[in-house]
Amino acid sequence: xxxxxxxxxxxxxxxxxxxxxxxxxxxxxxxxxxxxxxxxxxxxxxxxxxxxxxxxxxxxxxxxxxxxxxxxxxxxxxxxxxxxxxxxxxxxxxxxxxxxxxxxxxxxxxxxxxxxxxxxxxxxxxxxxxxxxxxxxxxxxxxxxxxxxxxxxxxxxxxxxxxxxxxxxxxxxxxxxxxxxxxxxxxxxxxxxxxxxxxxxxxxxxxxxxxxxxxxxxxxxxxxxxxxxxxxxxxxxxxxxxxxxxxxxxxxxxxxxxxxxxxxxxxxxxxxxxxxxxxxxxxxxxxxxxxxxxxxxxxxxxxxxxxxxxxxxxxxxxxxxxxxxxxxxxxxxxxxxxxxxxxxxxxxxxxxxxxxxxxxxxxxx
Amino acid sequence: xxxxxxxxxxxxxxxxxxxxxxxxxxxxxxxxxxxxxxxxxxxxxxxxxxxxxxxxxxxxxxxxxxxxxxxxxxxxxxxxxxxxxxxxxxxxxxxxxxxxxxxxxxxxxxxxxxxxxxxxxxxxxxxxxxxxxxxxxxxxxxxxxxxxxxxxxxxxxxxxxxxxxxxxxxxxxxxxxxxxxxxxxxxxxxxxxxxxxxxxxxxxxxxxxxxxxxxxxxxxxxxxxxxxxxxxxxxxxxxxxxxxxxxxxxxxxxxxxxxxxxxxxxxxxxxxxxxxxxxxxxxxxxxxxxxxxxxxxxxxxxxxxxxxxxxxxxxxxxx
Numbered sequence: 001x002x003x004x005x006x007x008x009x010x011x012x013x014x015x016x017x018x019x020x021x022x023x024x025x026x027x028x029x030x031x032x033x034x035x036x037x038x039x040x041x042x043x044x045x046x047x048x049x050x051x052x053x054x055x056x057x058x059x060x061x062x063x064x065x066x067x068x069x070x071x072x073x074x075x076x077x078x079x080x081x082x083x084x085x086x087x088x089x090x091x092x093x094x095x096x097x098x099x100x101x102x103x104x105x106x107x108x109x110x111x112x113x114x115x116x117x118x119x120x121x122x123x124x125x126x127x128x129x130x131x132x133x134x135x136x137x138x139x140x141x142x143x144x145x146x147x148x149x150x151x152x153x154x155x156x157x158x159x160x161x162x163x164x165x166x167x168x169x170x171x172x173x174x175x176x177x178x179x180x181x182x183x184x185x186x187x188x189x190x191x192x193x194x195x196x197x198x199x200x201x202x203x204x205x206x207x208x209x210x211x212x213x214x215x216x217x218x219x220x221x222x223x224x225x226x227x228x229x230x231x232x233x234x235x236x237x238x239x240x241x242x243x244x245x246x247x248x249x250x251x252x253x254x255x256x257x258x259x260x261x262x263x264x265x266x267x268x269x270x271x272x273x274x275x276x277x278x279x280x281x282x283x284x285x286x287x288x289x290x291x292x293x294x295x296x297x298x299x300x301x302x303x304x305x306x307x308x309x310x311x312x313x314x315x316x317x318x319x320x321x322x323x324x325x326x327x328x329x330x331x332x333x334x335x336x337x338x339x340x341x342x343x344x345x346x347x348x349x350x351x352x353x354x355x356x357x358x359x360x361x362x363x364x365x
Numbered sequence: 366x367x368x369x370x371x372x373x374x375x376x377x378x379x380x381x382x383x384x385x386x387x388x389x390x391x392x393x394x395x396x397x398x399x400x401x402x403x404x405x406x407x408x409x410x411x412x413x414x415x416x417x418x419x420x421x422x423x424x425x426x427x428x429x430x431x432x433x434x435x436x437x438x439x440x441x442x443x444x445x446x447x448x449x450x451x452x453x454x455x456x457x458x459x460x461x462x463x464x465x466x467x468x469x470x471x472x473x474x475x476x477x478x479x480x481x482x483x484x485x486x487x488x489x490x491x492x493x494x495x496x497x498x499x500x501x502x503x504x505x506x507x508x509x510x511x512x513x514x515x516x517x518x519x520x521x522x523x524x525x526x527x528x529x530x531x532x533x534x535x536x537x538x539x540x541x542x543x544x545x546x547x548x549x550x551x552x553x554x555x556x557x558x559x560x561x562x563x564x565x566x567x568x569x570x571x572x573x574x575x576x577x578x579x580x581x582x583x584x585x586x587x588x589x590x591x592x593x594x595x596x597x598x599x600x601x602x603x604x605x606x607x608x609x610x611x612x613x614x615x616x617x618x619x620x621x622x623x624x625x626x627x628x629x630x631x632x633x634x635x636x637x638x639x640x641x642x643x644x645x646x647x648x649x650x651x652x653x654x655x656x657x658x659x660x661x662x663x664x665x666x667x668x669x670x671x672x673x674x675x676x677x678x679x680x681x682x683x684x
Contacts, residue, residue, distance in 0.1 A: 348445040349447035352445070
């Protein structure tokens with residue numbers, strides 16, 4: 001069995017750590033690229049959201065590299081994502097490509113027995129002893145947490161760095177170097193080394209850069225290709241960014257969901273404007289916008305794919321927050337037709353808006 | 366003391382020369398025709414012939430071709446169109462609260478409060494109602510674009526045209542023509558449809574307060590201006606240099622930065638006689654597959670664009 005999984009930000013690094021640790025062959029699809037999107041758009045229904053199309057591209061490019069099984073986290077329907085697995089299975093049947101799907105759903109949806117049997121489909125391919133398999137899983141989670149931490153730090157420090165571009169360079173070489181080993185222990189070592197390096201990046205504490213919170217639909221904010229590398233661009237502009245939604249946040253949130261103790265701070269902040277879940281991460285988007293304002297950010301950028309239902313709800317609520325709290329929020333919609341020129345113009349203009357607002361406030365007071 | 370602003374847009378390339386009071390000394394409006402480099406050079410030729418001995422103390426570039434223009438001329442400021450238009454409008458009148466800007470391919474709304482941009486929006490899905498669509502319709506009806514707006518003013522009854530999509534608007538216009546409506550009424554209907562489309566899409570949810578400035582090439586169209594006034598219920602002001610406002614803003618921003626730095630990067634008006642060449646290739650070093658454009662001046666490479674990692678664009682900067 002040769003396993004693959006669609007891209008979602010840096011999850012491929014953790015996936016590699018997991019399957020290397022289990023001793024199962026893992027085929028990493030080529031990093032998201034135009035070709036993957038073109039393939040995906042060719043096979044997907046036109047109205048489906050962008051993540052679906054990119055994922056189809058990932059599968060087909062992975063099949064070309066020899067993959068025969070895909071692992072996909074399911075979610076049984078908080079938004080269209082809940083239908084992805086079924087639709088994709090159907091699609092591959094239709095186009096006559098052999099691809100076995102293993103969908104990991106929450107036990108509340110499919111029962112603990114079914115979940116166990118699905119996980120077993122994967123783990124039975126591992127010749128390692130059970131205890132070592134558990135060890136591989138723990139290390140993979142550690143890898144995921146580490147890379148998320150590193151990324152968060154780099155995005156935030158980019159506004160304070162003395163040598164321009166240092167954080168971005170470190171982050172990029174970290175992502176490159178971590179793939180050079182097949183030993184999860186070494187991966188953790190490399191990541192910890194880069195974390196230390198980031199801690200010793202020369203920073204100017206008096207800088208007070210523009211700070212922007214990135215909020216919105218989880219796939220399009222985590223997966224840089226889908227948002228035209230907005231976080232990289234903001235690093236180039238010397239803007240500090242913060243994004244609460246990360247793969248490690250998602251795992252924690254999903255595990256805690258049955259206890260209703262997940263993301264309490266976000267839910268509490270959202271309650272004044274949106275007190276119930278509207279699917280996807282619509283409520284989180286609202287909560288994050290309120291939190292960003294409270295934490296002294298200059299503005300927020302909401303990103304979501306065209307046709308995303310939960311985020312359309314939050315998009316309609318955001319202007320109220322923006323007005324009541326005097327907090328600029330810009331919404332950006334992405335799909336395969338998004339032109340880079342107009343996208344960049346909006347982002348640049350938004351940064352200018354934040355900068356000039358600040359100057360104006362200072363000159364008036 | 367002169368300052369230069371260059372706005373390379375989809376349809377036109379505009380150059381302005383400002384004096385030390387930021388008043389316009391010269392404005393040049395050239396059709397881009399798909400070759401931004403040539404258009405900028407052409408503009409420089411006109412400037413050089415007229416103002417041979419002047420010294421430019423700061424330069425700025427804006428428009429969708431701002432990056433290529435900036436590399437070409439050595440601009441001090443490279444700014445997006447939204448900021449440039451806002452800066453130019455505020456220079457004329459600090460009281461402006463709304464800017465309607467309709468150019469060749471973009472339409473934008475900029476909301477200003479207390480002299481700063483507080484919100485903005487751009488057309489996302491369709492280019493119906495922008496300059497290039499009007500251009501095409503004028504051509505189809507065999508009316509010079511300069512007279513297009515006057516036709517609308519001669520009509521009393523507007524024919525209702527579906528203005529949401531450029532293609533459907535055109536078929537609807539043809540349909541109405543075949544039914545026998547006269548040109549003036551159809552043009553007036555088109556103006557109304559485009560304004561309706563603008564206010565419902567770009568201007569959706571935005572508080573449009575007077576004073577309203579109407580900028581960009583389409584502001585020359587009196588039919589659209591009156592349609593806006595009718596829909597909004599108050600006066601819409603078209604500033605004197607409405608068609609080069611972006612370039613004026615760029616010049617002012619270029620001046621600000623050049624004064625702050627104490628020097629300018631401007632390369633001089635002589636680049637009119639340089640030979641520029643550009644070639645593009647797909648970088649295959651990683652799976653991003655960036656399309657990189659390389660720009661050469663007299664066989665010397667002066668800039669690269671389009672790469673994400675900075676490998677190409679930084680290399681030239683280092684030289």
